Amino acid sequence: MKIEVREGNFCYAKKKEVKPFIYESNISFTLEPGKIMAILGPNGAGKTTLLKCITGLQDWRVGESLIDDVPLAKVSQKELWKKIGYVPQAHKMVFGFSIEDLVVMGRAPYIGSLSKPRKEDYEKAHEALNEVGIVHLAKKSCNEVSGGELQLALIARTLVSNPEILILDEPESHLDVQKQVVILETLKRLAKEHKISCIINTHYPNHAFYLADQVLMIAKEKKAVIGAVHEVMTESRMKEYFNIDLRKLIFEEEDLLFETMVPLALAAKRDISECRFNSFE
Ligand SMILES: Nc1ncnc2c1ncn2[C@@H]1O[C@H](COP(=O)(O)OP(=O)(O)OP(=O)(O)O)[C@@H](O)[C@H]1O
Numbered sequence: 001m002k003i004e005v006r007e008g009n010f011c012y013a014k015k016k017e018v019k020p021f022i023y024e025s026n027i028s029f030t031l032e033p034g035k036i037m038a039i040l041g042p043n044g045a046g047k048t049t050l051l052k053c054i055t056g057l058q059d060w061r062v063g064e065s066l067i068d069d070v071p072l073a074k075v076s077q078k079e080l081w082k083k084i085g086y087v088p089q090a091h092k093m094v095f096g097f098s099i100e101d102l103v104v105m106g107r108a109p110y111i112g113s114l115s116k117p118r119k120e121d122y123e124k125a126h127e128a129l130n131e132v133g134i135v136h137l138a139k140k141s142c143n144e145v146s147g148g149e150l151q152l153a154l155i156a157r158t159l160v161s162n163p164e165i166l167i168l169d170e171p172e173s174h175l176d177v178q179k180q181v182v183i184l185e186t187l188k189r190l191a192k193e194h195k196i197s198c199i200i201n202t203h204y205p206n207h208a209f210y211l212a213d214q215v216l217m218i219a220k221e222k223k224a225v226i227g228a229v230h231e232v233m234t235e236s237r238m239k240e241y242f243n244i245d246l247r248k249l250i251f252e253e254e255d256l257l258f259e260t261m262v263p264l265a266l267a268a269k270r271d272i273s274e275c276r277f278n279s280f281e
Contacts, residue, residue: 003165007063034191038200040217087166133179134153184207
């Protein structure tokens with residue numbers, strides 16, 4: 001499914017209060033089916049706000065979002081949430097029910113308002129939990145799992161509604177390295193095999209390099225910039241938007257190409273001859 005934003009902008013103004021728009025320039029982009037867009041920007045730049053406006057959880061002050069050329073305002077809420085899966089940041093909420101029940105809630109658009117989830121809904125939930133690698137936690141309470149495990153459960157909750165668009169707010173931020181890889185590989189597979197379009201907020205440049213077909217970069221008092229990953233994520237633009245000196249590293253191993261960015265400020269000030277590469281193993 002195609003998702004598009006035309007000239008969108010937003011401000012958190014109270015009644016009668018005049019506040020400037022959050023974004024220095026109106027935001028426009030088109031994301032084709034099965035493509036992945038990463039949104040990068042410093043803390044407070046407006047990434048979460050942007051996701052909420054894109055999905056209609058918050059109304060744009062100007063501009064609009066469209067799915068398959070239809071303005072969101074013309075799509076019923078029930079149809080909308082069948083098509084869009086939204087994964088918020090996990091640490092901002094506490095739940096009192098089991099992981100399995102949390103995931104089954106994602107089936108809501110398919111269950112009548114007076115009906116209970118059926119066997120098939122629970123089967124879907126278990127499939128999704130299996131997909132993200134935490135099916136063994138199905139019966140545990142959400143209060144008894146780690147932040148990372150809860151994050152994985154929230155991703156499973158969106159998968160059970162068979163979404164055509166996935167919107168994820170920093171889904172990897174609480175996960176250990178292995179689970180980050182699980183999530184990134186899962187997203188890439190969903191995009192490729194099921195043509196699910198994904199928009200993901202991330203603070204990790206190397207995740208954008210691995211995942212994204214296009215990048216949207218925002219920062220306070222800077223124009224939003226959107227384009228192909230390698231055009232947007234240059235050392236000079238990272239300096240401009242994040243105010244930090246980063247060096248882009250590219251290396252090859254077994255015919256695979258790896259790209260990442262490392263802050264120069266984190267360099268260890270010692271002689272290279274003292275470095276021991278894996279020599280303590
Ligand atoms: N409900 C709100 N009312 C007023 N201002 C808000 C509200 N929510 C967020 N803001 C402000 O809007 C700006 C953008 O916030 P937002 O959460 O979208 O940023 P972000 O880029 O997602 O940040 P982070 O990377 O830290 O998660 C911030 O200055 C924030 O303080």
